[in-house]
Amino acid sequence: MKNTVLIADDDKEIVESVSIFLKAEGYESVKAYTGLEALDALMTKDIQLILLDIMMPELDGIQTLMKIRENRNIPVILISAKSEDSDKILGLNIGADDYVTKPFNPSELMARVKSQLRRYTQLGAMDLVRSRIEIGGLTLDTDSKLVYVDGEETRLTPIEYKILELLCKNPNRVFSADEIYSRVWNEEAAVNDNTIAVHIRHIREKIEINPKEPQYLKVVWGIGYKIQK
Numbered sequence: 001m002k003n004t005v006l007i008a009d010d011d012k013e014i015v016e017s018v019s020i021f022l023k024a025e026g027y028e029s030v031k032a033y034t035g036l037e038a039l040d041a042l043m044t045k046d047i048q049l050i051l052l053d054i055m056m057p058e059l060d061g062i063q064t065l066m067k068i069r070e071n072r073n074i075p076v077i078l079i080s081a082k083s084e085d086s087d088k089i090l091g092l093n094i095g096a097d098d099y100v101t102k103p104f105n106p107s108e109l110m111a112r113v114k115s116q117l118r119r120y121t122q123l124g125a126m127d128l129v130r131s132r133i134e135i136g137g138l139t140l141d142t143d144s145k146l147v148y149v150d151g152e153e154t155r156l157t158p159i160e161y162k163i164l165e166l167l168c169k170n171p172n173r174v175f176s177a178d179e180i181y182s183r184v185w186n187e188e189a190a191v192n193d194n195t196i197a198v199h200i201r202h203i204r205e206k207i208e209i210n211p212k213e214p215q216y217l218k219v220v221w222g223i224g225y226k227i228q229k
Contacts, residue, residue: 003117004028004046008038008064009053009079018051021106035059036186039067047074049117054080054091059186062090066183069095070169075116079104133168135229138207138216140168147207154206159184164203167217171229174220200225
């Protein structure tokens with residue numbers, strides 16, 4: 001069975017040329033031209049590795065990688081025209097496995113692809129799809145999108161669930177209101193902090209025994225919100 005590589009880049013010429021190189025090496029390829037298209041392809045196709053450009057419309061490579069790493073450990077090689085060390089460090093810190101700078105040597109790119117696929121398959125790495133997240137008495141079923149508090153189901157709106165899932169998948173990490181908005185709505189923040197605060201208040205009312213003294217959903221004043229583990 002051939003390994004399949006997802007190529008995500010808004011430069012169609014690069015996507016086509018990389019696809020040709022991959023085919024010559026015996027790989028199948030899936031093409032995407034935006035971050036959202038890449039996420040859609042990952043949901044519907046059997047992908048073993050992603051070549052991900054940083055500068056893309058709708059959802060850039062960094063945001064796309066962050067979404068992927070919420071529940072997948074598939075190898076990701078970032079590709080960018082930028083050569084600054086800060087971009088490489090940022091990409092690697094949020095979960096990229098490797099980094100290639102444009103213009104790249106096709107032979108070098110194929111060598112990196114082979115290396116990552118070999119490591120991925122030899123280690124027997126499977127996608128990390130966590131169907132349940134448990135933090136104390138709080139449980140999220142990520143398949144059914146249901147939330148339980150001490151074994152009792154509590155109903156959240158879709159937006160409330162997405163916010164809670166984001167925080168629970170990153171326990172103890174503080175998210176600003178703007179970051180919560182961009183991660184949940186997949187666009188730049190266009191609301192004020194009070195809008196997020198209202199959602200947070202509603203979530204607290206549904207998951208906390210005493211919303212005024214929350215056990216799980218904490219405010220870090222002047223910074224943002226987090227789930228306390």
